[in-house]
Every structure is written in C-alpha cells, then in structure tokens.
Amino acid sequence: MSANTDVKTYTGFRFMTILCLVILYAPLAVVTVYSFNASSSITVWEGMSLRWYVDVFVGPESAKFKQAAFNSFSIAIIAASLATAIATAAATAIVRGGRYKLRVPSLGLITLPIMVPEIVLAVSTLIFFNSIGFTRGYLTILVAHTAFCIPFAYLPIQARMQGIEDTYEHAAMDLYATKAKAFRRILLPLMMPGIISGFLLAFIVSLDDFIITNFVKGAGIETLPTAIFGSVKQGLKPNIMAISTMLLGLSVVMVTISHFVSKWDNTK
Amino acid sequence: MLDHVEIAVDVRSAVKRYGEFTALKKISLSIQDNEFFTLLGPSGCGKTTLLRMIAGFEDVTKGEIMLFGNKIETLPPHKRPVNTVFQNYALFPHMSVLDNVGFGLEMLGKSVPEARKRAAEMLELVQLSQFAQRKPAQLSGGQQQRVALARALAPSPKVLLLDEPLSALDMKLRKAMQIELKHIQRETGITFIFVTHDQEEALTMSDRIAVMSAGELQQLGAPREIYEHPRNMFVADFIGDTNLLEVSVDKIVEGRAYCQLGGNHTLTCNAVDDVGVGAKVHLSVRPERLILSEQATEAESLKGTVVENIFIGTDITTIVNLDDGPQFTVRTSNSDRGTKRLIAPGSPAFVNMETGAARLLVD
Numbered sequence: 001m002s003a004n005t006d007v008k009t010y011t012g013f014r015f016m017t018i019l020c021l022v023i024l025y026a027p028l029a030v031v032t033v034y035s036f037n038a039s040s041s042i043t044v045w046e047g048m049s050l051r052w053y054v055d056v057f058v059g060p061e062s063a064k065f066k067q068a069a070f071n072s073f074s075i076a077i078i079a080a081s082l083a084t085a086i087a088t089a090a091a092t093a094i095v096r097g098g099r100y101k102l103r104v105p106s107l108g109l110i111t112l113p114i115m116v117p118e119i120v121l122a123v124s125t126l127i128f129f130n131s132i133g134f135t136r137g138y139l140t141i142l143v144a145h146t147a148f149c150i151p152f153a154y155l156p157i158q159a160r161m162q163g164i165e166d167t168y169e170h171a172a173m174d175l176y177a178t179k180a181k182a183f184r185r186i187l188l189p190l191m192m193p194g195i196i197s198g199f200l201l202a203f204i205v206s207l208d209d210f211i212i213t214n215f216v217k218g219a220g221i222e223t224l225p226t227a228i229f230g231s232v233k234q235g236l237k238p239n240i241m242a243i244s245t246m247l248l249g250l251s252v253v254m255v256t257i258s259h260f261v262s263k264w265d266n267t268k
Numbered sequence: 269m270l271d272h273v274e275i276a277v278d279v280r281s282a283v284k285r286y287g288e289f290t291a292l293k294k295i296s297l298s299i300q301d302n303e304f305f306t307l308l309g310p311s312g313c314g315k316t317t318l319l320r321m322i323a324g325f326e327d328v329t330k331g332e333i334m335l336f337g338n339k340i341e342t343l344p345p346h347k348r349p350v351n352t353v354f355q356n357y358a359l360f361p362h363m364s365v366l367d368n369v370g371f372g373l374e375m376l377g378k379s380v381p382e383a384r385k386r387a388a389e390m391l392e393l394v395q396l397s398q399f400a401q402r403k404p405a406q407l408s409g410g411q412q413q414r415v416a417l418a419r420a421l422a423p424s425p426k427v428l429l430l431d432e433p434l435s436a437l438d439m440k441l442r443k444a445m446q447i448e449l450k451h452i453q454r455e456t457g458i459t460f461i462f463v464t465h466d467q468e469e470a471l472t473m474s475d476r477i478a479v480m481s482a483g484e485l486q487q488l489g490a491p492r493e494i495y496e497h498p499r500n501m502f503v504a505d506f507i508g509d510t511n512l513l514e515v516s517v518d519k520i521v522e523g524r525a526y527c528q529l530g531g532n533h534t535l536t537c538n539a540v541d542d543v544g545v546g547a548k549v550h551l552s553v554r555p556e557r558l559i560l561s562e563q564a565t566e567a568e569s570l571k572g573t574v575v576e577n578i579f580i581g582t583d584i585t586t587i588v589n590l591d592d593g594p595q596f597t598v599r600t601s602n603s604d605r606g607t608k609r610l611i612a613p614g615s616p617a618f619v620n621m622e623t624g625a626a627r628l629l630v631d
Contacts, residue, residue, distance in 0.1 A: 165356075165358070167354055167356060167358040168358055168360060168361075170325055170345070170352075170354070170358065171352070171354060171358035171359075171360070172360070172371070172375075173324075173344070173345040173346045174323060174324075174325075174345050174346075174350075174351055174352045174420075175346075175351065175371050175372035175375055175419070175420075175423065176346045176347075176372055176375035176376050176423065177346055177371075177375045178346055181375065185371075186360055189362045190361070190362055
C-alpha cells in the first residue's frame with residue numbers, strides 16, 4: 001500500500017484507535033479484573049482470590065444461579081437447534097428456489113428482525129402471547145428465542161450456500177441420486193460449516209438475551225441474564241462480576257468457534 | 269435402413285425454447301452405438317443445450333429423444349442410464365477421489381465395499397490409483413479431469429456425455445487427453461457424445477461430427493468429409509482455415525464451373541447443383557491445397573504479389589494479393605523448405621491449385 005493512502009499515516013490514527021479500544025474494552029477489563037478481587041467491596045482491590053467464583057457455585061445465591069443457568073442453556077440449545085433447522089430450510093428455498101417473484105421479499109422478511117428494535121419485538125411478542133392466552137413461563141421464552149434466533153442462524157447458512165454451485169447437485173442426480181439423496185449426500189455436507197456457524201451464533205444470541213426474555217418470562221422463572229439483573233437490583237456484589245466474566249469467556253469462545261467454522265473448508 | 273447398426277441416441281425433431289428465444293430449432297440426428305460423436309459449434313449454437321436435454325437437465329419443448337429405442341425425454345436425470353463429464357468436472361469436494369468415483373454405483377444400490385472395489389478399478393484405468401484417498405482439490409486440473417471421467421464411466425453408462433471436458437486444460441495436456449479419451453472410448457465400446465467449440469479437437473477425436481450454428485444442424489458427417497466437402501459457408505469457415513472468395517459463375521461446361529474472381533482472374537472448379545450460370549456465390553479453397561511458384565506453371569496460375577511470410581512452426585503461411593484481385597492465404601509445410609524457396613515480400617508470385625481443391629458453396 002502506498003504511503004499516502006495508508007490509513008496508518010493519517011493524523012490522529014493512533015490516538016483514535018486507542019480511544020476506541022479503551023471505550024470498548026475498559027469496562028469489560030474492569031469487570032474481569034475485579035472478579036478476582038478478594039474484597040467484598042466492588043471498588044477496593046485487596047488482592048487476588050477466586051473467592052467470588054466459589055461463591056457463585058456454593059454461596060447463598062448459588063441455587064438461584066444454577067436453576068437460571070440450566071434454563072438459559074437448555075433454552076439456548078433447543079431454540080438454536082430449531083432456529084437452525086428452520087433457517088437451513090429457508091436458505092435452501094431462497095438460494096435454490098430459482099428466480100421466483102417473492103424471493104427478495106422473503107429474504108427481507110427473514111432477516112428484518114435483526115434490524116427491528118429489540119424492545120419493539122419484546123413488547124409485540126408479549127402482546128401476542130397475551131392475546132392468544134399463552135401462559136408465560138419456560139415455553140414462552142423458548143418460542144420467543146426460537147423466533148428471534150432464526151435470522152442470526154440464517155445469515156451464515158445463506159452465505160455458505162451461495163458459494164456452492166448447483167452443478168454438484170446436477171452431477172449427483174446424473175449419477176442416479178434422487179433429489180432427496182443429492183440434498184443429503186452432497187448439499188447438506190457442503191453447507192455444514194455454515195449450519196454449525198449459524199447454530200453457534202443463534203446459541204450465543206439466545207444465551208445473552210435479556211430484553212425479550214424479561215418481557216415474556218413468567219414470574220418465578222429466570223434465565224442467567226434476568227437472574228443477574230435481579231441480583232444487581234438488590235446491590236452490586238462481586239459474585240455478579242464472576243458470573244459476568246464466565247459468560248463473557250463463554251461468548252468469546254463461541255463466537256471464535258463460529259468464526260473459524262464458517263471459514264472451515266471441508267473440501268481439503 | 270441401417271438395420272445392422274444400433275442407434276444409441278435418436279433425437280427426433282427436438283425443439284428447445286426459453287420464452288421467446290429458440291435455442292434449438294427442430295434438430296434431428298441419430299447417434300450410433302459405439303460411436304464417438306461430436307457436437308461442434310460456436311458458443312450459443314445450442315450444442316450444450318442438446319447435451320443437457322439428453323442428460324435430463326433441460327426439458328424438451330417439442331420432439332422426442334430415444335435411448336436405444338426407449339423414450340427418455342420425460343425421465344428425470346437419475347433415471348436415465350447416461351452419465352456426464354461436466355465442463356468444470358463438478359467433483360464432490362467433500363468426498364475422497366475413491367468415493368467420488370464410487371458414488372454412482374452406490375446410488376444404484378451397490379454396497380459401499382462393492383462400489384469402492386469398482387471405483388478402484390476405474391481409477392486404475394485412468395492411472396490415478398495412488399490418489400484414491402485424496403480430496404479433489406488436492407489434484408491438478410488434468411487429474412481432476414480423469415477422476416471426472418472415471419466417475420462417469422464407473423456405473424457403465426450406455427452413453428457417456430462430455431461437456432467441453434478439456435477446455436480448462438493447457439494445450440499439451442489437452443492433446444494428450446484427446447488421444448486418451450479416444451483410446452478409452454474404443455476400449456470400453458461406450459457411445460461418447462462430446463461437445464466442443466474447438467474444431468481441431470473435433471476433427472482429431474470424432475467418428476462423426478454434427479456442426480451446429482444458431483440452433484440448427486449445419487452438416488453431419490465424418491471429419492474428413494466435413495473438412496473437405498463443407499456443405500455451406502458456415503461449415504467451410506468454421507472448420508479449419510480457408511480462403512473464402514466471392515465469385516460469379518461465368519459458364520458451366522461438362523460439370524466444370526468457370527468462376528470470375530475479379531481483376532480478370534478466373535479459376536475452374538466442379539459445378540454443384542443449385543449454382544447456375546451468373547450466380548454470385550462463395551468459393552472455398554484450403555490454404556494447404558494452394559501451391560506458390562515464381563513462374564506461371566499452368567494456364568490457371570493466378571498472378572499476384574507476396575505481402576508477407578508468417579512462420580507458424582510446422583508451416584509457413586504466405587499472404588498473396590492477386591493483381592487487382594482478392595487476397596489468398598497459402599500454407600506451405602515447413603518440411604518442404606529444402607525444395608521450395610520462400611518468395612520474399614514484394615516479389616511477384618503465382619498461386620496454383622490442384623483440380624478439385626476449390627469448392628463452390630451454397631450460402
């Protein structure tokens with residue numbers, strides 16, 4: 001790259017970069033560091049300790065957090081699986097469906113929820129459940145999560161599928177495979193990195209969701225984010241920082257796996 | 269007629285329309301069993317469409333396609349006992365070479381070990397046994413091409429369809445593959461239908477060639493027949509190099525047509541039906557059937573001036589402008605250079621031709 005177009009030579013480049021990184025990551029860094037604090041205070045450093053991590057698992061609030069974690073993970077796994085299955089079917093239809101009239105609208109309809117303000121989705125989902133008389137509880141969270149996870153699962157699957165030429169399916173059918181067999185033996189394995197990537201994204205989105213969950217969950221049922229919020233309302237304690245740090249670590253791992261899987265080439 | 273020759277593929281008045289556009293205008297042709305048959309034409313002539321109709325990837329707008337006497341035009345691709353070698357090979361990238369080759373047999377209901385055994389035999393035929401466990405992306409283009417061939421041959425199809433399979437290879441490899449393909453076709457006895465836009469490739473490999481243009485069949489015949497007796501302008505121009513000259517027929521005597529080239533040059537050739545006296549038509553002479561000389565050697569020598577000598581390896585191409593007349597391209601074999609001296613550009617020269625070298629063409 002020539003010197004005069006290289007963004008690194010722009011005035012203030014270094015300053016802006018550092019400023020952005022600090023704004024983005026300073027709060028996360030503080031929470032992570034202070035989660036290892038031995039003190040009961042959240043602001044005074046008293047030395048390194050795993051005390052609050054132990055507290056999360058055996059402390060007074062541990063039963064609540066364990067139940068919340070179970071709800072969160074089971075909902076995330078089921079919702080992500082359902083959303084991925086639906087997204088795979090949708091991607092197959094939209095990418096392989098030829099030039100049908102409603103192709104662009106269908107693509108818009110399936111990805112639009114990403115752009116809709118979450119609070120609007122939350123309120124409308126709540127109103128919808130109320131109007132059909134659906135009692136709020138575990139199941140309402142699951143249904144809502146499945147719905148809003150679909151676009152997140154869809155995007156990596158579609159991206160992957162667009163790179164697969166249809167001559168592979170032609171070749172399979174030419175070699176006596178029925179359409180169903182060509183899909184299962186050829187298209188599905190080639191789409192698999194996209195599908196896994198979509199699943200992981202949907203999983204993490206479901207696991208992290210607070211707003212929609214908070215609206216549609218019934219009384220007495222909590223997921224990790226709502227349980228943490230409930231705890232914080234009664235006063236900020238270092239055990240919250242320990243939980244947050246663990247969730248943060250999990251998110252980083254999942255997003256990283258998703259990134260590498262989407263680039264993974266199962267043809268080499 | 270021809271009751272001793274079995275017809276492998278019979279295309280009967282096949283028409284293909286895409287909306288308003290007609291890709292194939294009522295094509296009829298019969299491809300014999302054990303034949304190396306080539307569909308030749310420029311891009312957009314409908315040759316690939318016809319191949320895809322035989323494979324089952326395009327439906328037939330009108331007409332019939334018979335495979336050994338059975339109507340197949342309504343069958344889905346997986347029910348037609350034909351296999352295809354695709355232009356970009358379309359090897360399944362996530363499967364090993366061995367599983368690629370065995371795929372068709374597996375789909376036909378053979379067990380995996382059985383399919384693998386046959387696949388291994390096919391890989392031996394194309395000399396790729398040592399690559400059985402590799403993924404297609406780890407092979408070179410030429411190797412991938414041979415895997416595609418082995419994969420299409422493994423289920424022992426009644427007819428093998430090849431869609432410009434050599435177009436992605438470099439010239440050396442392509443020439444070697446042409447010979448190998450021809451060899452495999454003879455060895456297996458399977459009918460090959462080969463699509464190409466490369467006339468040299470078609471001449472090299474085919475038993476018979478169907479020359480197509482604009483969705484129509486222009487000529488069907490053996491390579492030599494098509495090269496030496498092109499039926500019309502398109503075929504003469506498309507197959508090989510030729511001198512295409514506008515002439516008017518002065519008179520026809522005893523089956524010989526006397527043609528006016530302009531600039532008081534005349535030459536004679538065999539008269540053809542449909543071309544009468546006074547007709548303005550085209551005449552084709554292959555450059556290699558012309559002989560240059562410094563002196564007039566016969567009554568019909570055409571006088572001109574050498575413009576340029578172009579060295580093209582095996583041959584030397586000489587461009588000659590006739591005095592007040594058309595331009596000729598003359599090709600002299602490089603092996604004749606001991607006996608024939610090149611005539612320098614700017615020097616006068618005479619263009620001579622053997623009887624029967626020039627052909628009148630119906631447009």
